[in-house]
Every structure is written in C-alpha cells, then in structure tokens.
Amino acid sequence: MGKKIVVVGATGAVGERFISILEQRKFPVSEIKFAASARSAGRKVKFRGREYVIEELTEKTFDGGWQIALFSIPKDLSRKFAPISAAKGCVVIDNSNAFRMDADVPLVVPEVNAEDVPWGVKRGIIANPNCSTIGMVVAVNPLHRAKKVKRIVVTTMQSVSGVGLKAIEELLEETRAALAGKKYARKIFPHQMAFNVVPQIPNKDAFGANGYTSEEMKMLHETRKIMHDDSIRVTMTCTRVPVLYCHSEAINLEFENPCTPEEARAILAGAAGVKVVDDPAAQQYPLATDVEGQDDTYVGRIRQDESIDGRRGLNLWLVSDNLRKGAALNAIQIAEVMVAKGL
Ligand SMILES: NC(=O)c1ccc[n+]([C@@H]2O[C@H](COP(=O)([O-])OP(=O)(O)OC[C@H]3O[C@@H](n4cnc5c(N)ncnc54)[C@H](OP(=O)(O)O)[C@@H]3O)[C@@H](O)[C@H]2O)c1
Structure with a gap:
C-alpha cells in the first residue's frame, strides 16, 4: 500500500x-x-x-x-x-x-x-x-505558542552545501588552492569563500531596493506564512560561511510575556523536532560538525537578553542540517x- x-x-x-x-x-x-x-x-x-x-x-x-x-x-x-x-x-x-x-x-x-x-x-x-527558515520556525514556534514572540532578530551562518554539490566542490578546491598559495578561478561564489564570511545570499541578483537580500526577505515572509501570524516582526542578516554542512543561526527573541531560559529549555525539550544541547560550562552547545546527518534542530546557549526589561528577551544559538531538515x-x-x- x-x-x-x-x-x-x-x-x-x-x-x-x-x-x-x-x-x-x-x-x-x-x-x-x-x-x-x-x-x-x-x-x-x-x-x-x-x-x-x-x-x-x-x-x-x-x-x-x-x-x-x-x-x-x-x-x-x-x-x-x-x-x-x-x-x-x-x-x-x-x-x-x-x-x-x-x-x-x-x-x-x-x-x-x-x-x-x-x-x-x-x-x-x-x-x-527556505532552509534557514525551517530550522528557525521549528524552534521559535513552540516558544511563540507559549509566550508570544513579538520580534525575531536573526543572523545566519549558512554552509556552502546550501548552494548544491558544485558549491561544496568549489569550497574544497579553493581551500586546497589557498593553502598551496595558488590562485583559484571561482565559478559559483561571488567572493573567496575559503577562510571568509560573505554577507550575501544568493550569489547573484541578491539585493533588493531596501538593501536586504532575497534570502533575508524569505526569512520574514516565510516565517509569517508558516506560523500563520503576520504580527511577528523579523529582521535578519544572512551570511555564507566556509562550512560544508549545516546552517547555524544566532537568534534574539522579544516576547510579549516573560520567558526565562529555564522555561524556554523546558518548552523546547518537549517540542517536536527540537533537541536542546545547552551546557556551556561543559562546552556543550550545538555545532555544525555534530548536527550534520541529524534530523532534529539543535538549540543551545539559551540566555536572558538583559537589554530587554521584564525577562521578555532571550538569545539562543541554533543549528540544523540544511540538506536534511532544511x-x-x-x-x-x-x-x-x-x-x-x-x-
Ligand atoms: N542545498 C540546500 O540546502 C537546499 C535547501 C533548500 C532548497 N534547496 C533547493 O533545492 C533545489 C536543488 O538544490 P541542490 O542544492 O540539490 O542543487 P544541486 O546539487 O546543484 O542539484 C541540482 C539538481 O537539479 C538537476 N537539474 C539541473 N538542471 C536540470 C534540468 N535541466 N532538468 C532536470 N534536472 C535538472 C540536477 O541534475 P544533473 O545532476 O543532471 O545536472 C541535480 O539533480 C534548488 O531549487 C535549491 O534552491 C536546496
């Protein structure tokens, strides 16, 4: 059947x-x-x-x-x-x-x-x-349902596999060339990717009239559509990093209601598709090299945003496998x- x-x-x-x-x-x-x-x-x-x-x-x-x-x-x-x-x-x-x-x-x-x-x-x-949006909403939606998220500020660090197989090859070849002190003729990325961070996704025709890239605007519009909530404000910076697999995201959340790190950890621990790895004292937090090949979206470094009054702000770090969950x-x-x- x-x-x-x-x-x-x-x-x-x-x-x-x-x-x-x-x-x-x-x-x-x-x-x-x-x-x-x-x-x-x-x-x-x-x-x-x-x-x-x-x-x-x-x-x-x-x-x-x-x-x-x-x-x-x-x-x-x-x-x-x-x-x-x-x-x-x-x-x-x-x-x-x-x-x-x-x-x-x-x-x-x-x-x-x-x-x-x-x-x-x-x-x-x-x-x-979009691959960055999926990871973000899997983790943010349960917090939103419990505490009402008003605003998301996100910076992504996206792996080259987000551009496909040829981009993986290009980063590996460019890295080998750079280590050998040789010149490399790129075909995929607009700038050197090896040993670099590039604040532009996608590689071509990226920027709109407002200065944001199309990848960034996806994170706003897609989040609202998936979560069925047009009141959520999202502002974002998307970057490409010399990582092969998994997208990492630094996320700041502003809530309508108070939300402590302990409460957030408990909500996320019970959320479908999320795994909390959050023991910074033991140097335990999500890493791209650990999350590659995993199905869950991993969240850690959960801490109060002390610049927002009334415990209504949190910072967290999130990693998901862009080729799998993304x-x-x-x-x-x-x-x-x-x-x-x-x-
Ligand atoms: N990579 C990610 O993390 C990710 C995440 C979310 C969404 N996506 C989206 O998924 C799509 C594929 O991405 P990818 O990363 O897998 O790219 P990719 O590694 O470059 O693979 C592209 C695939 O498209 C096929 N293709 C290209 N031209 C074709 C044609 N004329 N007729 C039929 N098939 C054709 C290729 O077949 P050949 O091998 O025969 O050329 C290959 O199977 C894109 O739309 C991308 O935006 C990717």
Whole structure:
C-alpha cells in the first residue's frame, strides 16, 4: 500500500538525501523512479538494494499514475514542471522558492502547520520552505505558542552545501588552492569563500531596493506564512560561511510575556523536532560538525537578553542540517503527513 514516488533532481545535494532518507525512514513506496537533467540520464542510482536508471526530466516523466513527486531542481524548472505533474495527479513537494509565497500553495513545516497539507494536496503543489527558515520556525514556534514572540532578530551562518554539490566542490578546491598559495578561478561564489564570511545570499541578483537580500526577505515572509501570524516582526542578516554542512543561526527573541531560559529549555525539550544541547560550562552547545546527518534542530546557549526589561528577551544559538531538515527531510515528512492522513 505504498506510494508511487518520482524523485526529481535525484543527482543533486538534496536529491541524494531524498534517496537516503526515504530508505532510513522506511517510507512506504510501491514504485519509484528517478529523474534529472539529460546530463545524468542513463546513470544509475541504488535504492533499497536495487539499481535504477536515471531518466531525463520531461513532461512524460509524470505519466503513469505517479502519486508524489519530490522536486529538488532549479526554480525555473520547478515553475515549468510542477504544474505539469500536478495536472497529471502527481502531487509535487517542491524545494525551490518557485511557489513558496503563492497564496494558493501552502508552505509547510510539519511540526508547525501540518494542517495545511490537505489543501496543498488538492492544489497539487506543496512548497518546502527556505532552509534557514525551517530550522528557525521549528524552534521559535513552540516558544511563540507559549509566550508570544513579538520580534525575531536573526543572523545566519549558512554552509556552502546550501548552494548544491558544485558549491561544496568549489569550497574544497579553493581551500586546497589557498593553502598551496595558488590562485583559484571561482565559478559559483561571488567572493573567496575559503577562510571568509560573505554577507550575501544568493550569489547573484541578491539585493533588493531596501538593501536586504532575497534570502533575508524569505526569512520574514516565510516565517509569517508558516506560523500563520503576520504580527511577528523579523529582521535578519544572512551570511555564507566556509562550512560544508549545516546552517547555524544566532537568534534574539522579544516576547510579549516573560520567558526565562529555564522555561524556554523546558518548552523546547518537549517540542517536536527540537533537541536542546545547552551546557556551556561543559562546552556543550550545538555545532555544525555534530548536527550534520541529524534530523532534529539543535538549540543551545539559551540566555536572558538583559537589554530587554521584564525577562521578555532571550538569545539562543541554533543549528540544523540544511540538506536534511532544511530540505529533503522536511519534504519527506510532508509526504508522511499525506500517508498518515490517507491523502
Ligand atoms: N542545498 C540546500 O540546502 C537546499 C535547501 C533548500 C532548497 N534547496 C533547493 O533545492 C533545489 C536543488 O538544490 P541542490 O542544492 O540539490 O542543487 P544541486 O546539487 O546543484 O542539484 C541540482 C539538481 O537539479 C538537476 N537539474 C539541473 N538542471 C536540470 C534540468 N535541466 N532538468 C532536470 N534536472 C535538472 C540536477 O541534475 P544533473 O545532476 O543532471 O545536472 C541535480 O539533480 C534548488 O531549487 C535549491 O534552491 C536546496
């Protein structure tokens, strides 16, 4: 009684995680196939011990009663192919930002707004949020429900895998070149990434008229849409750091009601998808190198913001695996909601 699944963008950084996470979570699959560009057509991938030949993504990919398409391809291609898949009855869960802010497409993080999945299934497209936004709302939403968050100030430190497989290669090659004292011709990043921090995401056409990048504005608009609360104020700075996997975030929260670090730890300890690692005296706090490959969003360094009166402010440090919870895992959890609700 499994689902007929198409993995679109199967050869990419997110696509590879789709395959391993479907296996790890024993997602009920009755049939599966894998699509990517013409460059990859004919290559083989393994799923549950069987080899599959990757096919080129075309309009015909969705013929044949396929039920769920997990998309991780560039956004222009999502714009083109998601409606084709939806029209053929195959529900798309899309990782790009093509549909995230469309009013008729839900933007879902299952721990926060699983109730939006059914109308997304009817529409035929469900959007997976931005990778930094997902981690943030998983941790902030339970605090918001308990203490009402008025304002979020966030600075992200995002790994290069957020840009895909070629970006990982570029950082490694550039680092080797820098250590050898050689020049390196970058193709992906606008500035040297090795040994650097770059306050610009994405790499091209990043800045809007207000001086914020499109990545930063996503954190405002997507947070409000997922949490169903337009009153939350969010201000943000997104940076790229020379880290391979996992996004880290320094988050300041201002609450309507008092919230002590002890209360926040207790709320987060009981929250779905969150793990609290917070023993600074023992040098225990979330680290990208520890969180890589983990499903939960890790939170630590929880402390009172003493610049806000009445114990209504907190600072915390958060790390989540951008390729897993920030992309593939979240999409598969959406598919799991579909299965659980019989959709
Ligand atoms: N990386 C992250 O942390 C992250 C997080 C959230 C969302 N996303 C989004 O997920 C999508 C994929 O990101 P990624 O990081 O996995 O990138 P990636 O590693 O560069 O992979 C891109 C995938 O798209 C496929 N593709 C490219 N052109 C194609 C075409 N003409 N037809 C069919 N398939 C094509 C590639 O296939 P070939 O190998 O054949 O070229 C590859 O499978 C993007 O929209 C990205 O914004 C990524």
